[in-house]
Amino acid sequence: MPDFDRLKLLASAHNDTVKQLSRLIDSARERRRAGLMLLEGIHLIxxxxxxxxxxxxxYVNPAAEHHLELRALLSRxxxxxxxxxxxxxxxxxxxxxxxxxxxVVxxxxxxxxxxxxxxxxxxDLQDPGNLGTILRCAAAAGAAAVYLSKGCADVFSPKVLRAGMGAHFALEIFEDADLAAVLDAFAGAKVVTALDGAVSLYTVDLTGPTAFVFGNEGAGVSPSLQALAxxxxxxxxxxxxxxxxxxxxATVCLFERVRQREAAAG
Amino acid sequence: MPDFDRLKLLASAHNDTVKQLSRLIDSARERRRAGLMLLEGIHLIxxxxxxxxxxxxxYVNPAAEHHLELRALLSRxxxxxxxxxxxxxxxxxxxxxxxxxxxVVxxxxxxxxxxxxxxxxxxDLQDPGNLGTILRCAAAAGAAAVYLSKGCADVFSPKVLRAGMGAHFALEIFEDADLAAVLDAFAGAKVVTALDGAVSLYTVDLTGPTAFVFGNEGAGVSPSLQALAxxxxxxxxxxxxxxxxxxxxATVCLFERVRQREAAAG
Structure with missing residues (x-):
């Protein structure tokens, strides 16, 4: 319970702390090594x-002394x-x-x-904004689990966390996942989108268990994963x-599943 | 036909040109006053x-001398x-x-x-990324016209153009539009989304002419516009x-219309 008025100003350790925070902000490798993420702002925390x-x-900003939401957060x-x-x-x-x-969490x-x-x-999703947006959409659409290949951007980077708007904490997130193994083992509909796909999304039955695969911004989904759908x-x-x-x-796909399930439920 | 090898290097007028370009990049007011927009990169042009x-x-980057797409573009x-x-x-x-x-266009x-x-x-959409993404989605979904209220961010700003990925040129874009007048006169379905809306999007018939209204990131659609739906x-x-x-x-809404029309067409 760090009551605002009893917080101590960082002084001697100051520089080392600031350096550590900078590394956690800037470096995916450092975040992984330390097993930490850095949450910025009241909403995410x-x-x-x-x-x-x-x-x-x-670490608290003294300029936010009179921020009521901050004080409420600190009390918890x-x-x-x-x-x-x-x-x-x-x-x-x-x-x-x-x-x-x-x-620091x-x-x-x-x-x-x-x-x-x-x-x-x-x-291999590379863009932090895309990654965060997809997590947000997955959480809103009621998807429960997200699996990321080793080649994805760090899902706990500040930008992805910001774009995710808290969705990270509503999902089970599996990093460095073997997507082929996950998809192969998945019992249900397997949807891989492609620009030249042969089947309209709107004709696929998504009312049961469904795995959606989305690929790298430039290359799309790799042939080896496509072959498993x-x-x-x-x-x-x-x-x-x-x-x-x-x-x-991803937004279109995930909400098409929401629609189909709503229609099926009457 | 500005053949690359005959392009002249800007020298004397250089500083004034750079200043003018900077103003066009930075200032919505200057873009409107001059009636111009600035397109950056081969794809948008x-x-x-x-x-x-x-x-x-x-204005051409000398470092791109051997860029084949650039040369092809210049020839046109x-x-x-x-x-x-x-x-x-x-x-x-x-x-x-x-x-x-x-x-400069x-x-x-x-x-x-x-x-x-x-x-x-x-x-009153404020975020350039949102604005560009909605234009891109509208163009992909086959919407023909976009009307922007006076309070929107400049739709021809560099960031919106970039997020739009060329969608600006596939749409009729009406700036400073009187949205109430447009919506009131519109003959067809009128869809205003709200978090506490009473009707599921998926139960609205969108197969005919449809006007979608999307509001400011914080405030949503104003009550006066809502009253017209x-x-x-x-x-x-x-x-x-x-x-x-x-x-x-917007992506969910616009593609729900695509789906309904595809289903209606059999």
Whole structure:
């Protein structure tokens, strides 16, 4: 319970702490090595707490002293907290300006063995915005598990966390997954989208267990993964524009499943 | 036909040109005053040319001398062209590094009076990424016209053009539109989404002419516009996550219309 008024200003250890935070912000390798992620701002920390994650330590912006949501959040925390001068915080953050609070939190581990009703498999996704958007969409559409290949951008990077808007904590996230093994073992519909797919998404039965595979922004889904799906599926596009980006395609696919299940439920 | 090898290096006028380009990149007001937009990179200029837009002048990066696509593009242009040193170009561009080419192009005017089969109305959308993504989705889904309220971000800004990936040139775009008048006059389904909407999107008949209204990222669609739609529509979200962002919501809505029309066509 780090009450705001009892927080101590970081002084002697200051520089080392700022350096450690900078490394956690900037380096996926450092985040993995330390088994940590850095949550920036009240909203993300709130979502993590609600899902049972426990920060190791928080760093608070003295300029946010009168922020009521911040004070409410602090009262729910059970870890050490320190004030860090706004100038130092703004050098550390990935945001345009210093957040009210930063939390160092152990990287979540998936803790789950049952097969998901709806799984999202991501192969070598590189763009943090796409990755976060897909997680957000998966969580909204009720998908339970997301599997990421080794070639994906770090799913717990500041940008992905920001774009995910807390969705990370509503999902089981499996990193460095063997997508071929996951897809092969999956009992249910297997949907791999491709621009030149032969089957319209809208004709595939998605009311049961479903695994969706989305591929790299440039290369799409690899042939070896495609071979594990019964058919290549396309999203019909009547317009003249180029294809949707992968986050939009995932949105269409995941919500087509929502629609079909709603229709099936009457 | 500015053949690469005959392009002249900007020298004396250099500084003034760079200043003008910087203003066009940075300032919506300046773009509107001048009636111009700035297209960065081969892909966007290519899309604009294909749609019949004519650059006034292009500025070419000498470092792209051996870029075959650039040479092909130049051969199709009918305007003056100049080489600008890469260092100067990289100070002007909104991209991370200097593009191969920049084009100054008259801002498109909608040239169209028939009522669209599918219209997208955007009220006070602020985020350039959302705006561009919605344009891209509208073009892919076959919507023909986009109407923007005065409070929207500049639809011809570099960021929106980039996120739109050429969709701007596949659409009729009406800026500073009186959305209430457009919606009131629209003959067809009128869909305003709201988190607390009473009607599921999936129960609305979208097979005929349809106008979709999407609102500001924070405030949503204003009550006065909502009042002009027969019902507030929601996208069902079985998951635990917060709502979709406006670009994802638009993607779901526009492709639900694609699906219904495909199903109706058999």
């Amino acid at each position: 709130d979502a993590a707490l609600a899902a049972g994650h426990k920060p190791q330590v928080v 925390l059970d870890c050490p907290g320190y004030l860090v001068a706004e100038g130092a915080l703004s050098r550390v953050t990935s945001l345009a300006s210093a957040p009210e609070i930063l939390a 152990p990287r979540p581990e998936p803790n789950w063995t049952k097969a998901p009703e709806c799984a999202v498999l991501l192969e 019964p058919a290549r599926v396309k999203i019909p596009m009547p317009g003249s524009a180029e294809s949707l980006n992968v986050a939009m395609a | 290519d899309a604009a040319l294909a749609a019949g837009h004519k650059p006034q002048v292009v 242009l009918d305007c003056p062209g100049y080489l600008v040193a890469e260092g100067a170009l990289s100070r002007v561009t909104s991209l991370a590094s200097a593009p191969e080419i920049l084009a 008259p801002r498109p005017e909608p040239n169209w009076t028939k009522a669209p089969e599918c219209a997208v109305l955007l009220e 027969p019902a507030r529509v929601k996208i069902p979200m079985p998951g635990s996550a917060e709502s979709l962002n406006v670009a994802m919501a």
